[in-house]
Amino acid sequence: MTECKAQSAGTALRPGAERAVRLARKKLMAGERLDINAMAAELGIDRTTLFRRVGNRDQLVMSAILSITVPTLTRIIASAEGSGVTKIAYVVETYARASIEAEWFRRWIERDPERALRLLTSKASPLQQHVVTVFEELLIDEHAKAPIGTPLPIRDMAYLLIRILESFVYSDLIAGDEPDWTKVGPAVSALLRPDQPDART
Numbered sequence: 001m002t003e004c005k006a007q008s009a010g011t012a013l014r015p016g017a018e019r020a021v022r023l024a025r026k027k028l029m030a031g032e033r034l035d036i037n038a039m040a041a042e043l044g045i046d047r048t049t050l051f052r053r054v055g056n057r058d059q060l061v062m063s064a065i066l067s068i069t070v071p072t073l074t075r076i077i078a079s080a081e082g083s084g085v086t087k088i089a090y091v092v093e094t095y096a097r098a099s100i101e102a103e104w105f106r107r108w109i110e111r112d113p114e115r116a117l118r119l120l121t122s123k124a125s126p127l128q129q130h131v132v133t134v135f136e137e138l139l140i141d142e143h144a145k146a147p148i149g150t151p152l153p154i155r156d157m158a159y160l161l162i163r164i165l166e167s168f169v170y171s172d173l174i175a176g177d178e179p180d181w182t183k184v185g186p187a188v189s190a191l192l193r194p195d196q197p198d199a200r201t
Helices: 018-029 036-043 047-054 057-079 084-101 103-111 113-121 126-143 154-169 181-191
Strands: none
Touching: 018 036, 018 047, 018 057, 018 103, 036 047, 047 057, 057 084, 057 113, 057 126, 084 103, 084 126, 084 154, 084 181, 103 113, 113 126, 126 154, 154 181
């Protein structure tokens, strides 16, 4: 995943938070820990003001990661060729690859794996919520262009797609296996076979 300043409407920042998120993003991508006291001093504000603008440390981390994820997914979708199952599998697999190959992201996860998994993969995670919404919109758009098997409601299918992605991206933490983005596309293609029943809602 590469750096970009974009932020989606669904992940709008609190007033005054932009500078803090940019700084957090810069530090994360440089492999540095986020020291709230040091960041507040660097921004010329006190700790209480920083918390008021960005929430707690975990919320700041997720805002920084989202500020990278949002444009990364947008770019991947824009570059995807084909339609239907082919395009969806490409998008999910390419996003998985970007997540695995981003060295700063892997370093951040390795520093505190349990906390990282909680922040990234729980249903309360703003990152997961955003990606599920993107996958849901992609499923709806591509279903109109080519046959797609949707044996579950679209929102549930989008959630299942991210769970497939997570199982391979974080497989080292979940099962002790090496992360492997190459398995994501085939798994998604198998799930969305056109001969599956259609349960769209």
